[in-house]
Amino acid sequence: MQNNKTITQVEVPEVVVQRLPIYVRILSQLLESHIEIISSHQLGELLQITPAQIRKDLSYFGRFGKQGRGYNIQFLLDELRQILGIDRAWKACLIGLGRLGRAIINYPGFSPEGFEIVAAFDNNVAQYNSNLGTITVQSMDEIAHTVKEKNISIGIVAVPSNQAQSVIDTLVESGITGILNYAPIAPFAPKHIVMRNIDPVLSLQSMTFYMKENDEIN
Amino acid sequence: MQNNKTITQVEVPEVVVQRLPIYVRILSQLLESHIEIISSHQLGELLQITPAQIRKDLSYFGRFGKQGRGYNIQFLLDELRQILGIDRAWKACLIGLGRLGRAIINYPGFSPEGFEIVAAFDNNVAQYNSNLGTITVQSMDEIAHTVKEKNISIGIVAVPSNQAQSVIDTLVESGITGILNYAPIAPFAPKHIVMRNIDPVLSLQSMTFYMKENDEIN
Numbered sequence: 047m048q049n050n051k052t053i054t055q056v057e058v059p060e061v062v063v064q065r066l067p068i069y070v071r072i073l074s075q076l077l078e079s080h081i082e083i084i085s086s087h088q089l090g091e092l093l094q095i096t097p098a099q100i101r102k103d104l105s106y107f108g109r110f111g112k113q114g115r116g117y118n119i120q121f122l123l124d125e126l127r128q129i130l131g132i133d134r135a136w137k138a139c140l141i142g143l144g145r146l147g148r149a150i151i152n153y154p155g156f157s158p159e160g161f162e163i164v165a166a167f168d169n170n171v172a173q174y175n176s177n178l179g180t181i182t183v184q185s186m187d188e189i190a191h192t193v194k195e196k197n198i199s200i201g202i203v204a205v206p207s208n209q210a211q212s213v214i215d216t217l218v219e220s221g222i223t224g225i226l227n228y229a230p231i232a233p234f235a236p237k238h239i240v241m242r243n244i245d246p247v248l249s250l251q252s253m254t255f256y257m258k259e260n261d262e263i264n
Numbered sequence: 265m266q267n268n269k270t271i272t273q274v275e276v277p278e279v280v281v282q283r284l285p286i287y288v289r290i291l292s293q294l295l296e297s298h299i300e301i302i303s304s305h306q307l308g309e310l311l312q313i314t315p316a317q318i319r320k321d322l323s324y325f326g327r328f329g330k331q332g333r334g335y336n337i338q339f340l341l342d343e344l345r346q347i348l349g350i351d352r353a354w355k356a357c358l359i360g361l362g363r364l365g366r367a368i369i370n371y372p373g374f375s376p377e378g379f380e381i382v383a384a385f386d387n388n389v390a391q392y393n394s395n396l397g398t399i400t401v402q403s404m405d406e407i408a409h410t411v412k413e414k415n416i417s418i419g420i421v422a423v424p425s426n427q428a429q430s431v432i433d434t435l436v437e438s439g440i441t442g443i444l445n446y447a448p449i450a451p452f453a454p455k456h457i458v459m460r461n462i463d464p465v466l467s468l469q470s471m472t473f474y475m476k477e478n479d480e481i482n
Contacts, residue, residue: 067469126318131476136475224472247374
């Protein structure tokens with residue numbers, strides 16, 4: 047326990063946790079524009095939620111705004127980054143270097159946010175062992191050893207669907223605690239593993255629920 | 265209103281709507297394995313939620329299981345597909361044909377699920393006008409005309425961040441009702457637009473909230 051404001055994950059609705067990184071992104075953009083204070087009304091417009099929802103979201107973590115004076119952006123940003131655990135760097139490894147995997151390893155957005163891909167694995171080492179900058183592609187046999195040696199916390203899974211569950215099992219056995227899965231499966235992992243699926247089809251299928259209603263209203 | 269079980273989006277928590285496509289995927293896999301009936305206990309294990317949560321999720325939409333007899337998978341699947349609006353086909357267009365856009369248009373997972381990319385736009389028409397099968401890349405000037413002409417509902421945005429908001433504005437003006445945005449921005453759209461962001465950094469940042477807690481417990 048690092049401070050007296052410790053929050054347990056049970057208390058905070060998952061939808062709030064999913065929204066906090068968007069707060070961070072918007073507050074960072076404001077700060078870059080040299081804006082220092084923002085009202086919950088203004089922040090609500092940017093986030094497209096009500097000021098009441100913002101106050102409720104933040105109330106899980108303490109009091110951030112002074113009545114009638116708005117939020118100090120730098121302070122709120124620092125606190126949210128600490129709450130989310132993104133005030134530190136996280137080591138990740140990538141498994142699978144097909145078309146998707148290569149797009150991921152070349153994606154410039156991870157590193158500035160503190161997520162560093164420090165290892166990459168594929169069964170076809172020879173094919174992919176070039177053009178990856180400082181990273182040397184390793185055989186999948188080496189996942190467990192490397193994850194422990196480099197103290198890697200996050201596994202990014204970009205293998206074909208039929209290999210994904212087996213790769214996830216290996217990552218779990220290796221001591222990984224977070225998995226970002228791109229394979230379009232419904233993967234299984236023990237409860238202590240934090241898993242997110244990046245799956246555009248699932249996203250589209252949860253959109254049409256609302257679009258269908260729009261259709262019916264029109 | 266198509267039937268007497270009409271559900272309004274307000275009544276159903278968004279987290280439930282996001283979970284329903286995962287039900288659909290798992291139930292489809294079971295059906296392919298010739299399994300016809302499943303208990304909420306078994307389904308809970310596959311979904312990694314409690315049987316009570318499953319009953320609560322489904323209770324928003326009526327009664328699906330008979331006490332002590334489990335769920336008829338085909339029936340539940342058909343109902344969920346209708347509820348989600350994925351018992352019909354949806355037309356989509358893709359904007360941006362850089363590395364990400366080309367990976368999206370070549371992704372084989374959309375079409376079998378009823379999401380058909382029927383048009384593609386990029387400012388650099390000449391560069392990308394090959395290797396796209398039946399789709400001819402059009403200039404971005406043609407978005408509005410083509411969206412109306414082809415009756416497209418969904419826009420998939422894969423342009424660089426600095427172009428994304430302007431593309432989203434164009435899509436909204438064209439009459440699109442759903443946007444799947446891959447650009448790492450916090451985009452704005454009017455309330456009647458259903459938007460999902462595919463953003464691995466946001467996913468990672470909502471994972472570390474829970475991973476940090478694991479760390480502290482250990």
